[in-house]
Amino acid sequence: MVIGLDASGNFGFWKHIDGYCLRHHLDLTKDPNLKKSQSQLMGDLLSGLIKLSPDSDETLLRQLTQQLRSLITSGRLAPAQRLPSSRDLAQSLSVGRNTVSFAIEQLAAEGYLTTSPGRRAVVSIGASLDARKPQRIKTDQRTVELRVSPWARSLHNASWPPIYRGRPRAFQPGLADEREFPHDIWARCLRRAARSARVRGDSSHNSAALRKALQQHLAEHRGVKATPDQIMIVPSAQAGIALIAKVMIGTGDLAWIESPGYGGAFAALQSAGAIVAGVPLDEFGMALGERKDIPRLIFVTPSHQYPTGRLMPAGRRLELLRFAASVGASIVEDDYDSEFHYEARPVSALQGMGLSTTVLYVGTFSKSMFADIRIGYIIVPERLIEIFELAQRHMGLSAAIPMQDALAEFIRNGMYLAHVRKMTRLYKERRDQLLKALASETGDRLSIEIPAGGMQLLARCGAFARDDQLSARLLEAGVVARPLSSMVFHKTKAQGLFLGFAAWNDVEIERAARILGRIVR
């Protein structure tokens, strides 16, 4: 039923029939039995349409506001209809007059009602759908789904990122063991940082304290050469790579990436418009002689090649730097889990090798602290600081400042280094544990590249099985093993499984290796 006023000001109501409204004139004011005013009558009529429940979690005010609003938007209270006075409506509904007044005020503020001093509120023109012919807006679900961008559509078919829902499963790569993290100490750092945030700082996206602490740490432990201002703090390494890609790559530019290599970088470069070419590896890393074209940008993981774990030796590093400089290419050095090196001290970064090649360095705390911290960083050449800070703001790539400040303290007071050292010992034991378990459970079915550091290893399969099929069967059995074929960007028949060992203790490694052995054999 629609309550309303007809063109000549008479009171009446409509009835909905088959979604349309038929208007029934019924001038109630002319009924001799009725002593009530128009306002009172209107209140009575409305009270039949409004159901207030005192037992609800919602306040009476909220219930009344919502129901009035929906009477208006649905067209049951017609445009130009005058409401009862708040006193009359309150009486009809048996609620306080303030409740009604506040509801009317609210709806007036929202534009559903028009009020003027001393007069009853009126339903605003245009505040309802056309009451006589309710518009049925049909949305074809399929059409809307298709109306995302070509880029977004392409994500469905990409092999990156691998999504593992729920809690982490054994051998899931790239995960730190957060059970070993000193959460209490970290919590105190966070608390201190949050409490000292009352002092108004500058409005940079990058905490000066973290920039400074990180610069010192990286200079000492990674051989990085940079001023604090060259460091941009971002939500993750992936965000950092996306930022670099967006700044350095124009549509159609050629980018090289190691193959096999890191799918996240492939995706970020492609998303920025690059044509991405996978360059095969030889035993020293990216084989520069393999391609004759000239890249604009080269993405490498020299500390531990992703996913093979190989270290790029000095000779290839220099060759790469010289090559990039000679063709005017930039190098992106993803130093993703370089904190953990097992045979000697971690190898210094390309970035600090002193040639004038443009090297953009990418790092993250999600491996050395814990995955959920979501802080990564990039180091950019000095003359690109301003443009990267602008780009960072444009893309909204910032991390919580209290988090950054807490991290600065954690590094400064030596806890960070202590934790990295502890985990390096532990992860090395786990690597060895996994090697042993694989040897006894899988025999010679898998050929392992022993990584000199990092958190995962690559176990190559012969031609006996397709790695994606093995991977799917393993996932069903509760073990994550990414297929090598999903990380390859050139034509090859190489098959293998990528296994994370860092986040799993002895028992977990043994158990998962047994499952792996059963399925591989």
Next chain:
Amino acid sequence: MVIGLDASGNFGFWKHIDGYCLRHHLDLTKDPNLKKSQSQLMGDLLSGLIKLSPDSDETLLRQLTQQLRSLITSGRLAPAQRLPSSRDLAQSLSVGRNTVSFAIEQLAAEGYLTTSPGRRAVVSIGASLDARKPQRIKTDQRTVELRVSPWARSLHNASWPPIYRGRPRAFQPGLADEREFPHDIWARCLRRAARSARVRGDSSHNSAALRKALQQHLAEHRGVKATPDQIMIVPSAQAGIALIAKVMIGTGDLAWIESPGYGGAFAALQSAGAIVAGVPLDEFGMALGERKDIPRLIFVTPSHQYPTGRLMPAGRRLELLRFAASVGASIVEDDYDSEFHYEARPVSALQGMGLSTTVLYVGTFSKSMFADIRIGYIIVPERLIEIFELAQRHMGLSAAIPMQDALAEFIRNGMYLAHVRKMTRLYKERRDQLLKALASETGDRLSIEIPAGGMQLLARCGAFARDDQLSARLLEAGVVARPLSSMVFHKTKAQGLFLGFAAWNDVEIERAARILGRIVR
């Protein structure tokens, strides 16, 4: 000088002359005065090139490793040159033998040296620049600067974002007053969240606890209709808009934005490839009849139009929803400071108005908590959840999980709402304070649109001055007032100043208004 071995295995040295190396043969082993072995001689020669300082902050091991590495990369230790034994080198340098052994091991791990059991280490082939003809890599700074992407180059000329270095200055818009924030309570939430992080959760970018708390809060206070899964937590509103643009916009798609409007959205849409058209406002908001073309996406700020502060009334809201549905456009509703509404309860969001139009909702905590928190969120339609989660991972747009969990507790325990209510009262007083101060200091030079909520107001200037010139003079005097002309995306002569009042107390507002008055008159 370069120490090396000639082709026939004789010991000798080179001299650098004019950047080139001339080789001087000098077979020291044939000198009858010398009783030393090749290894000892080599050790002596090296000791002349290496300077170890026991007083340095660096360990002797690190000093030795770095200097040996640089002798190799610079070519002074030539490829294939055999090093002295660690015993001989230790003796020549007067350091412990372990120090030398560790340095050699490290350089071998890095690929600068090649070692084999029982033999002295050899400088690796390819580990140095060509010693005889040192390659001088010249980098033209200008060339490198120009080699950023066209997008990056365009950032230099954009009028957004406005960058104010250093501490915030009076009237800087969009800033909450963090001095009024309950930092101690927040710090305790953060600490608890960090301590409970030892329990291994799932690997989502979006904290389930925050999604749920936020969903309930938004349903109750903003009329938003969504399940928790529809909420994506991102580092900032800007990141959220960039994410939406990237998913919803393909190259060449038309997007509409209010004019004047939010420059950050304009930039994000353009960066995703959209052609962005500014649609002028009438008194109710975006004037839909102004353009005849068909947009793919419409960006609006219906709660408080940015920058005018106007509320879009219900009639225009419904008209907008119907229009978008009829042409198949999506609406992006930026609800950026809708928590603060002064005349009545905050107006409900477009998102929850119940029509089947695709509405993507954008919110942020940087206004209602404090700027440095860097947590924003978007709400996407149910059928786009999967694609948005994929896109979020691709772009690396995540916020620290401990931060998200702390925020969930802060909302759940009622502190969030209590803080918003307190600040709403305070900001309303400050708005009135600013209105009063402007009236007395600037007289009728400025015409003010009184905003019904939010944190800033627009003061229009007549034709008496150019707003960008006023703004520049004000900035010199320590007052931030963004010119309206920098926020306009269609042809108009409108001039005005955008003033933030939220972060400034009585004294600060008075002082800044006096400066404003002096410069405007």
